[in-house]
Every structure is written in C-alpha cells, then in structure tokens.
Amino acid sequence: MTPLIPLVVAVPLISATAIGLIGKWLDERAADAVGVLAALAGAVLAALVLARVTTGAHPYWFGGWRPRAGSYPLGIAFTPDRIGAGFAVFVLALLAAALVYSWRYVTAEHYLFSILMLLFGAAMAGFVLTGDLFNMFVFFELMSVAAFALTAHKIEEATPLQGAFNFAVSNTIGAFLVVFGIALLYGRTGSLNLAEIGSRLTGDGKHDGLVVAAFVLIACGFLVKAAIVPFHFWLADAHAIAPAPVCVLFSGVMVELGIYAVARIYWTVFDGVLGEFQHPIRDILIGVGCITAVLGAVMCGMQRHIKRLLAYSTIAHAGSFLIGVALLTPDGLAGSAVYVLAHGLAKGALFLVGGILLIAHEEIDELLLQGKGRSLPLAGIAWFAAALALASPPFLGTFTGHALLDDSASKLGYWWLPAVLAFATIGSTAAILRAGMRVFFGWGDEDDPLLSQEPPESSAPHERPSLALMQGVTLLLAFAGLAVGAWPGLAANVVEAAHQFVDRVDYTSVVLDHTPPVPVPREVWHTTTSSVVWSVVTLAGSLTVGTLSLYRARLPERVTDVLAHVLAPLRAAHSGHIGDYISWLTFGVAVIGGLFAFTIR
Amino acid sequence: MTYLPYALSVWIFVCGLYGIVSSRNLIHITVCVSVCQSATYVLLLAIGYRKHGTAPIFSDMPTRGRTIVDPIVQSLTLTDIVVSVAVAALLLTFALKVFEHHHSLDPGEIAGLKG
Numbered sequence: 001m002t003p004l005i006p007l008v009v010a011v012p013l014i015s016a017t018a019i020g021l022i023g024k025w026l027d028e029r030a031a032d033a034v035g036v037l038a039a040l041a042g043a044v045l046a047a048l049v050l051a052r053v054t055t056g057a058h059p060y061w062f063g064g065w066r067p068r069a070g071s072y073p074l075g076i077a078f079t080p081d082r083i084g085a086g087f088a089v090f091v092l093a094l095l096a097a098a099l100v101y102s103w104r105y106v107t108a109e110h111y112l113f114s115i116l117m118l119l120f121g122a123a124m125a126g127f128v129l130t131g132d133l134f135n136m137f138v139f140f141e142l143m144s145v146a147a148f149a150l151t152a153h154k155i156e157e158a159t160p161l162q163g164a165f166n167f168a169v170s171n172t173i174g175a176f177l178v179v180f181g182i183a184l185l186y187g188r189t190g191s192l193n194l195a196e197i198g199s200r201l202t203g204d205g206k207h208d209g210l211v212v213a214a215f216v217l218i219a220c221g222f223l224v225k226a227a228i229v230p231f232h233f234w235l236a237d238a239h240a241i242a243p244a245p246v247c248v249l250f251s252g253v254m255v256e257l258g259i260y261a262v263a264r265i266y267w268t269v270f271d272g273v274l275g276e277f278q279h280p281i282r283d284i285l286i287g288v289g290c291i292t293a294v295l296g297a298v299m300c301g302m303q304r305h306i307k308r309l310l311a312y313s314t315i316a317h318a319g320s321f322l323i324g325v326a327l328l329t330p331d332g333l334a335g336s337a338v339y340v341l342a343h344g345l346a347k348g349a350l351f352l353v354g355g356i357l358l359i360a361h362e363e364i365d366e367l368l369l370q371g372k373g374r375s376l377p378l379a380g381i382a383w384f385a386a387a388l389a390l391a392s393p394p395f396l397g398t399f400t401g402h403a404l405l406d407d408s409a410s411k412l413g414y415w416w417l418p419a420v421l422a423f424a425t426i427g428s429t430a431a432i433l434r435a436g437m438r439v440f441f442g443w444g445d446e447d448d449p450l451l452s453q454e455p456p457e458s459s460a461p462h463e464r465p466s467l468a469l470m471q472g473v474t475l476l477l478a479f480a481g482l483a484v485g486a487w488p489g490l491a492a493n494v495v496e497a498a499h500q501f502v503d504r505v506d507y508t509s510v511v512l513d514h515t516p517p518v519p520v521p522r523e524v525w526h527t528t529t530s531s532v533v534w535s536v537v538t539l540a541g542s543l544t545v546g547t548l549s550l551y552r553a554r555l556p557e558r559v560t561d562v563l564a565h566v567l568a569p570l571r572a573a574h575s576g577h578i579g580d581y582i583s584w585l586t587f588g589v590a591v592i593g594g595l596f597a598f599t600i601r
Numbered sequence: 602m603t604y605l606p607y608a609l610s611v612w613i614f615v616c617g618l619y620g621i622v623s624s625r626n627l628i629h630i631t632v633c634v635s636v637c638q639s640a641t642y643v644l645l646l647a648i649g650y651r652k653h654g655t656a657p658i659f660s661d662m663p664t665r666g667r668t669i670v671d672p673i674v675q676s677l678t679l680t681d682i683v684v685s686v687a688v689a690a691l692l693l694t695f696a697l698k699v700f701e702h703h704h705s706l707d708p709g710e711i712a713g714l715k716g
Contacts (some may be wrong), residue, residue: 421710
C-alpha cells in the first residue's frame with residue numbers, strides 16, 4: 001500500500017517528462033494516448049490509496065525519513081486521508097476526461113499541451129496528498145505555473161494574453177502571502193510538517209499577533225486561488241480565454257483546491273491554538289463566502305460571453321464551498337466535499353459544451369449563437385443535464401452537498417444561510433439555463449439591455465475536429481454530475497471522512513507517533529424535509545428566473561435604466577486592469593486581517 | 602534580536618505592490634512582482650539568521666561548538682528563487698506577445714474583456 005502513495009504523483013510527472021523527451025518524434029496520437037493512460041493510471045492508483053485509508057490519514061515518509069515516536073520530523077511526508085485521496089482521484093479522472101476531449105481540440109504543438117496538462121494534474125494531486133507546508137507551496141506554484149501557461153496556450157491569438165497576465169500576477173502575489181505565512185510559522189515552531197507545527201502551536205498555547213498574522217496570510221493567499229471576493233477578479237478573465245478542456249480543470253478542481261487548503265491548514269495547524277475563537281473565525285469566513293456567492297450570482301446574470309458566464313457561476317459556487325468549510329463542522333465540510341464533486345462534473349460538462357459551440361459555430365457569444373445550437377442536440381442535452389445538476393433538484397446533482405450545508409448551518413443557528421445559498425444557486429443556474437434556452441431552443445429576445453458588451457473573441461481551432469468523441473465525453477460528465485446526488489451511501493462515507501479530516505489529535509498522532517487511530521462510530525446523516533423543500537425552491541426558482549430573463553428587453557425602460565445604474569459600479573470594478581485587481585487584493589487582505597486582529601485577542 | 606530585517610521585508614513588499622498597482626507597463630509590472638518576491642527572501646533569511654553564525658557547510662570544519670545559520674530557510678529561499686524565475690519568464694513572454702499584437706505595453710490599453 002505505502003509505495004503506491006507517491007506513485008499517484010510520480011506517474012503523471014514521469015509521463016509528462018517522457019512525452020517531453022520523445023514527443024517531437026512521437027506520432028501525435030501516441031503522445032495523446034500516453035497522456036490519457038498516465039492520467040487514468042494516476043486515478044486508479046489514487047483510488048487504490050483511497051480504498052485503503054479508511055481509518056484516517058496514512059503517512060508516507062519520502063526516503064524513509066520516518067521520525068521516531070516523539071522526536072522531531074525532518075523528512076517530508078505525504079499524508080493522504082479519505083478527503084485528500086478522494087480529491088486526487090477526482091483531479092486525475094477529470095484530467096483524463098479533459099485529455100480525451102482535447103484529442104482533436106488543441107492542434108498547435110499538441111504534445112506540449114499534453115505535457116502541461118499532466119504537470120498541472122500531478123501538481124494538484126501532490127497538493128492534496130502532502131502533509132508538509134512548504135511542499136504544499138511548491139505544488140501550489142507548480143500548478144500555478146502550468147495553469148498560467150495553459151491559459152495562454154492559444155498564444156497566436158491576441159485576447160488570451162491579458163487574462164493570462166492578470167491570472168499570473170494575482171496568483172503569484174497570493175503565493176507570496178502564503179510564503180510569508182509559512183516563514184512566520186517556521187520561525188515560531190522550527191518545523192514545516194503540518195502535524196508538528198500544529199502540535200507545537202497547541203503546546204505553546206499563545207495566540208499572539210504572529211499566529212494570527214500567519215493564519216491570515218496563508219488563508220488569504222489560498223483564497224486568491226479560490227477566487228473569493230475581493231480576490232476573484234482574475235478568474236473570469238482567465239476562464240474566458242483558456243481552452244475549454246483547461247477550464248474544466250480550473251473550475252472543477254483548481255479553484256476548489258484553494259478552499260481545500262484553507263480547511264487542511266485550519267484543521268491541522270490552527271485548530272488547537274485558535275480553537276477557542278471558532279465563533280469569530282466562522283462569522284468572518286461565512287461573511288466573505290456569502291459576499292462571494294451573491295456577487296458571483298449577480299455578475300453571472302449579466303454575461304453574454306458563455307465561458308465568462310460559467311466563470312462567474314464558479315465564483316458563486318466557490319462562495320458556497322467556503323461557507324461549508326467555514327461552518328467548521330464535519331457536516332459542513334462533508335457538504336462542501338460532495339458539492340465540489342457534483343459541481344466539478346457538471347461545470348466541466350458545461351465548459352465542454354462551450355468548446356463544442358466554439359468549434360461548430362466559431363462563436364461563444366450567447367446572443368450571436370441564438371438558435372444555432374439546434375444542430376447540436378447531444379450538446380444541448382448535456383448542457384441542460386448539467387444545468388439541472390447545478391440547480392440542486394431533489395436527490396440529483398448537487399442536492400446532497402447542498403442539503404448537508406443547509407442542515408449544518410441551521411443546526412448552528414445560521415437559519416438565514418440556506419436562503420443565501422439558494423439565492424446563489426438560483427442566480428447562477430438561471431443564467432446558465434437562460435443561455436441554454438437561447439442557444440439551443442432559439443427562445444428569447446434578440447437583445448438584452450442588461451448584458452455586457454459583445455466579446456471581441458471568437459477563436460476556433462483551424463481544423464474542424466470530429467464532434468462525436470467530444471460530445472460523448474461531455475454527456476458522460478453531465479450525467480455523472482447528475483448521478484452524484486443519487487449515489488446511495490456517498491453522504492455517509494464523506495461525513496465519516498470529514499470527521500477524520502477535522503480530528504487534529506488523531507492526525508497528529510498518526511503522522512508523528514504512528515499510532516493507528518481507533519475507528520469511532522458516527523451519527524448517520526439523513527435527508528431532512530427542509531432540505532428537500534429548499535431544493536424544490538432552487539429548482540423552481542432557477543427555471544422561472546431563467547425563462548423570464550430571456551425577455552428582459554421587454555421590461556419598461558425605466559426599470560432597466562435603474563438596474564443598469566445599480567449594476568454599473570459592479571461592472572466597472574471588473575475592469576480587466578491588473579493594477580485595480582492588486583489594489584482590491586491588498587484591500588481584501590487588510591480588511592480580513594483587520595477583522596481577525598480585532599476579534600482574536 | 603532586531604526587528605529591522607522584518608520591517609525591511611514588509612517595506613520591500615509594499616514597494617512592489619505599489620509598483621504593480623500604479624504601473625503602466627507590463628515589463629515594469631514583471632519587475633515589481635520580482636521585487637515583491639525579494640521581500641520573501643529577506644524574511645526567510647532573517648528568520649534563519651543566527652548572530653555570529655557561519656555558513657551551514659560541514660565538510661571541512663568541525664561542527665562542535667559552532668553556531669551556524671539555519672540551512673532550511675536557505676533551501677526554501679533557493680526554491681523560491683527557482684519559482685520566481687519560472688514566473689518571470691512566463692510574464693515576460695506574455696508581455697512580448699502583447700506588444701507584438703497591440704504595439705503597446707499599457708495594461709489599460711490592452712484590457713479586452715470587462716464587466
């Protein structure tokens with residue numbers, strides 16, 4: 001079992017190198033096949049690890065640098081638990097799907113594209129498996145650099161560059177914040193191992209400025225990747241221009257990894273020393289999550305560039321995921337985890353439909369595509385199946401995750417949170433349904449005063465690839481997304497995994513002292529009536545709002561004028577100017593840091 | 602213990618941020634990102650510094666009774682530098698390509714998608 005753990009990352013990494021060495025002379029199809037097989041092999045290995053870490057984290061020390069019980073850990077460890085290993089399976093499976101889709105989608109220097117994708121996937125898998133803070137940063141940077149290059153893959157076109165530049169600068173500044181935090185923690189504890197840092201901070205018991213500053217810097221740094229307001233600006237620019245199969249990984253897993261990192265660091269490092277401040281931490285993070293969810297949903301409704309629309313919907317969902325993690329309960333965390341799974345599959349399918357539209361009609365603009373989707377019935381089916389999955393209908397799609405979040409929030413007394421989550425879901429799903437109805441049914445007015453400017457981009461690959469394979473992958477993802485909600489036993493398993501994830505004492509003793517944790521029977525989670533009611537509300541709301549917003553041009557001019565005026569500052573803030581984005585980032589860190597500094601003392 | 606290196610690190614970081622925020626040139630922004638990154642080197646090295654410590658090289662000198670600076674933060678700094686090279690190379694490539702297409706390096710002029 002143990003030697004399998006590093007192979008999850010090593011297999012895609014080595015395959016990427018191999019393609020790099022011989023790819024030039026290799027037949028393009030052969031390089032593709034190697035890429036897909038490597039991703040699948042990684043996914044299978046991760047699944048084997050997942051099947052065996054049932055009792056909690058399982059450390060693997062590189063080079064056999066295993067610390068003796070009670071002594072100082074010098075080595076670097078991978079510590080997969082069920083959430084981490086499950087995430088790795090998901091990352092690599094989604095990578096395989098994206099690679100199959102891009103078989104004929106990306107033509108220029110195709111083998112280089114495969115290399116970058118494999119590096120990107122391997123880095124993300126390493127990021128979720130590692131139990132070492134600096135190792136986490138290195139994988140974070142590897143995944144970022146691969147992502148920057150992938151965003152600008154269509155480099156012969158003009159438009160990708162601005163988005164790639166903004167993405168690269170924002171995320172690099174975020175990474176620096178993480179390094180600052182890591183340096184502070186290392187200075188205090190003399191260790192980089194998550195378990196060791198956590199136990200030393202807890203032993204110290206001092207929650208002084210240094211600990212709070214380290215927490216704020218690390219959390220804000222990772223939240224830049226998670227596209228949480230006001231760090232979210234890069235996401236829409238990057239998603240609008242990145243190739244569709246790359247967007248699948250961006251929206252499906254990369255953004256979520258930022259939130260995963262906050263959860264991992266909180267529960268392994270800060271839970272002990274900041275444990276008595278759960279209330280302020282919860283309130284602040286939930287507040288930030290709510291703002292993100294609402295802003296993403298509102299901006300989503302104003303987009304006509306389909307990939308940009310999907311990007312804002314991802315921001316709305318990222319807010320919901322953060323809320324789940326910020327509840328600081330195992331149920332909330334489990335809710336976010338299941339939600340991420342269903343969302344990643346469904347959102348991936350939506351981006352892939354966007355790519356199919358771009359190839360078939362050389363256009364990605366909702367209004368210009370009106371009715372043109374009729375010639376692509378399979379893509380249409382995939383679009384609506386995925387949109388349905390995101391609407392959280394009873395016992396399908398994102399329902400389980402949504403229900404867990406709602407229940408956990410209500411139990412803690414946040415009775416209003418389900419309404420915020422429902423608003424975010426309705427807002428973003430309604431926009432997706434609106435775009436789908438306009439493109440695939442041809443419904444709706446020909447103009448909409450509330451939508452943004454016509455996008456300049458329309459960049460199709462020169463060779464027209466076969467759409468059959470691409471539509472097959474897209475349908476598979478869409479229906480897999482729907483099926484997540486109907487998967488019996490998934491919720492119970494993830495809730496148990498979340499209980500293990502949040503158990504800092506168990507994690508520390510497994511990693512440092514090698515004492516296997518004792519399995520504890522957990523409470524079984526059952527669907528409640530209120531979550532079914534909320535899911536009917538979101539489904540009906542999404543359908544109604546989506547249909548009505550097709551006809552926004554018929555609103556009286558006075559109403560649209562007022563709405564446009566109210567929304568104008570919001571639009572203006574998303575200026576595409578990197579200087580503005582970094583000002584917002586600085587402002588966000590200052591506000592969040594200030595709030596923590598005032599409440600944790 | 603002196604706080605000067607820590608204050609210096611924050612100062613360098615803020616200078617870099619100001620540069621990025623106020624810049625009208627993509628190459629200038631790339632340099633400012635590198636300035637920000639230098640702040641992390643200063644902080645890391647300051648944390649590992651020991652008064653009267655020597656370099657952490659053990660091959661030709663006796664180790665007993667000798668103060669050495671922390672080698673871990675030095676290797677972290679090296680890793681950090683490698684990362685910064687990769688990022689700077691990519692950013693400069695983007696800047697070059699932007700100039701080829703727009704004949705401008707002003708981020709205000711190349712902004713394509715808004716709102």
